[in-house]
Amino acid sequence: MPRFLLVVFLSLLPVLCLAQQPVEVWTYHLTPPFKVNASQGLSQDFVDLLNNDPANAGRFRFQLTELPRKRLDLQLERGSPGVLLWATPQFFTAELTANARWTQALLHDQQSFVSLPDLAFEYDRPRSLKGLILGGVLGYRYEGLEKEIASGAIRRQNVHTDLQNLQKLLSGRIHTLLIAQSTLLYYRQSEKLGDLYISEKPLYQFTRHLLITNNLGKAASDYLDGFLAALPSNPHWQIILNHYGLQSMAAHD
Template sequence: MHRLVILLTLVLLPSVCGAQQRIEVWTYHVSPPFVLDDAKGLSQAFVELLNNDSANDHRFRFELVKLPRKRLDKRLERKRPGILLWATPSLFTAAQTAHGTWSEPLLTDQQDFVSLPDAPVEYENPASLDNLVLGGVLGHRYEGLEAEIASGAIKRQDAQGDLQNLEKLMSGRISTLLIPRSTLLYYRKERKLRDLYVSNTPLYQFNRRVWIADTLDQSAIGYLDRFLETLPENPEWQILLFRYGLQPIAAAH
């Protein structure tokens, strides 16, 4: 019996030692190109890039978890181990992200004003939108415009998403819309959206980064640090940027 126990231990030991460490990858960005209707998109592709990376060597199994912002905030408050994709430091308090580190920028994004070429809207300041109908996305705040929207100087109409706003613009129901450059680039590639005017001045610019919780195992943190450091030269990452039309906003380290 004793010999049988030893034999079973020797058989099972490799599988126990080789067990993968599960790591949650959080995102609260659920618009294209990050999340698509077919459950794919850049976020899922990024997770697959991590899982298939030769340096990972099957040590870590990354799983995408899509969360509303409030549930994400709870995870940060409770210091749950995980990583956060496409996040902007200024949108989080210092307390929320104090127990982790930010990567270098992956994408340099911005909120663009888009209009029709026969009625172009050039943004200079909030007053340049007076008496225009601005298309926004339900639940989004637009820093620098909220006071004028509240006063009625800027007439805001909301849609469920960016594609609906583009359709409203094409049909002439709104004067201009706000859309992240990342989303605009994706739709331009996938839907051949060429005849649109983009203001030379965006509402604001922001960097999309990865945040890594320091409650992760040190071996996982070390792996992620090396992976992100070499990401700009990673040919698989370059393929993803091309697939989603994002080469113009890829940050070069």
């Protein structure tokens, strides 16, 4: 390499290294709309939005990593640097998040009861489910109902996916089901589900945030703060929300 080019390369090396700084982005939400298939979903689109953001200017390479919840908890316990997508504060202990901080809410969500219009179910405390078959998803816990489910007071039938649950409801094999509003909105846009009734009272409401570890580094942390402050007015974010049917869930504060 000519001496002049070598000098130029060495002078640019710090900038090139900075441009390659990787940032791990974790998700344990592996169902629609967060993951639609191996390469598509809200999580991947959000990471792409970060990487293509002009304010990023190539300084950070955000890399999506899918983790089961137990492995995610281990990452947080170890103090590994990273960013967690779509997390809800009440689903994490203060000890587990002691070395991280919550951002403002990105999405407002809820666990909704869905039924058919001609047999519309309106939730009013666990006892309102007496005599009905509740559709659930294997491995999911439904806060506020677990005691009655364990005792048999609530009859719960499980399937592997939310879409299977919706198909069971449409075929009349269950009376009502529980599903995250974000998932329901996605399927109502992507599938021909027909008319459905959503209980005015959900099982519970919650918000989805980012969790940013304290040891991520000041530069990346400051960049994320600026990105999130501008997110509600980001037209590319609005396009993504529209694509998954989530416009009504977007947080604006």
